[in-house]
Amino acid sequence: MKRIFITSLITVALLVPLGAGRTGAQQSERAERAERAERAERAERAERAFRGQTDKAPAGKEQMASATAPESNYTIAPLRRDFKNSFPIPAGEKLEYEIKLSRFPIYASVGVVTLENLGEIAVRQKLVDQTTQEKKAEPLINGLNIEFTPAPDEQILRLRGTAVSKGALLGLFGIDLRDRFEALVDLRDFSARVSLKEVKEGKKHSIQSALFDRAEQQVKYLTTDLTKPDAPPRANATPLERKDGMLSLISAIYFVRLQKMKEGQMITFPVSADEQNYQFEVLVSRRESLKTDCGKVKTVRLEPKLFGPGRLISRQGEMTMWVSDDSKHTPLRLLAKTSAFTVTAKLLNFKKKCHIIEQGDEKGETRGNSGTGGKVE
Numbered sequence: 001m002k003r004i005f006i007t008s009l010i011t012v013a014l015l016v017p018l019g020a021g022r023t024g025a026q027q028s029e030r031a032e033r034a035e036r037a038e039r040a041e042r043a044e045r046a047e048r049a050f051r052g053q054t055d056k057a058p059a060g061k062e063q064m065a066s067a068t069a070p071e072s073n074y075t076i077a078p079l080r081r082d083f084k085n086s087f088p089i090p091a092g093e094k095l096e097y098e099i100k101l102s103r104f105p106i107y108a109s110v111g112v113v114t115l116e117n118l119g120e121i122a123v124r125q126k127l128v129d130q131t132t133q134e135k136k137a138e139p140l141i142n143g144l145n146i147e148f149t150p151a152p153d154e155q156i157l158r159l160r161g162t163a164v165s166k167g168a169l170l171g172l173f174g175i176d177l178r179d180r181f182e183a184l185v186d187l188r189d190f191s192a193r194v195s196l197k198e199v200k201e202g203k204k205h206s207i208q209s210a211l212f213d214r215a216e217q218q219v220k221y222l223t224t225d226l227t228k229p230d231a232p233p234r235a236n237a238t239p240l241e242r243k244d245g246m247l248s249l250i251s252a253i254y255f256v257r258l259q260k261m262k263e264g265q266m267i268t269f270p271v272s273a274d275e276q277n278y279q280f281e282v283l284v285s286r287r288e289s290l291k292t293d294c295g296k297v298k299t300v301r302l303e304p305k306l307f308g309p310g311r312l313i314s315r316q317g318e319m320t321m322w323v324s325d326d327s328k329h330t331p332l333r334l335l336a337k338t339s340a341f342t343v344t345a346k347l348l349n350f351k352k353k354c355h356i357i358e359q360g361d362e363k364g365e366t367r368g369n370s371g372t373g374g375k376v377e
Helices: 003-018 026-051 061-068 168-173 249-257
Strands: 094-103 106-120 126-128 135-137 156-165 178-186 191-201 204-213 218-225 265-273 276-292 295-304 317-324 331-338 342-347
Touching: 003 094, 003 106, 003 156, 003 178, 003 249, 003 331, 003 342, 094 331, 106 249, 156 249, 178 249, 191 249, 249 265, 276 317, 276 331
Parallel strands: none
Antiparallel strands: 094 106, 094 342, 106 156, 126 135, 156 178, 178 191, 191 204, 204 218, 265 276, 276 295, 295 317, 317 331, 331 342
């Protein structure tokens, strides 16, 4: 396989757990586009033959819209948004995940993804610009290239996710990836106020910030190519609509953790990422016993609907995530499958911190949880 294809696969593998599989995936998608189109055409012909249809009209806008509409077979879950007085995820929580990529003949660890709750922030004091002698606010996020000053009464939470490439395979191909995702969230309704994505992949280095402007009900993006210091930042041509309660990618992960997990319900909410808006859907599937380094624990099996036309990751695939069945809903494991590869994410620092999940009986299952489910090894 070509080096560029290997690079794209590993990039996607590292970013899928952050819900950002679009980044760096264009090369690998082009390599597979013809194959996918051929498979889709064969499947369509078979379906028409089965139904006795001869109409060969392509999928229209209604079919594309159905990919992003909530599936009617599921009850839409009521959303929890007010956490300012009882936030179950402790400040300073740091979760590290080993990411493995499987695509024959490759099965290797390709990096580490880290999720951090950095806690509430205080508005920083204004600094003096040495060239203009004017006071200006220090950015609340390092590298933020867009102006944002929270209101005095806002309670702002800072969240961060990073993806770093590691492993012998990456050294062999000279792959170096260090991406960072951050978000500032209003604890009053957990809506995103501003987000940042820093991409460092080989010679590529850029920062993209998004301002979730409540006054104008718009999401405004600004992208800076740090490899071209003389080039001005690029703004998205048309600001996107900001929907009430809209989230960024990294805040969406935490938002799901804060919801009530009722089996058979679909958690759905608006997200803006990579200069596009989406309606995320996460199915609360069932409760299962999961084998971990700390023994068997009770978990909730979630199925994020992120793959497919009109969704965050345009390729076909499926994703499953297991979170602890307690108030923190700590993500323990993730599995993402596509026709091209399989990605797994496993919590690394779980064994050292088994108190992340409240341990129960002698079998190592969690206390105070109801429901029956399957068993996952």
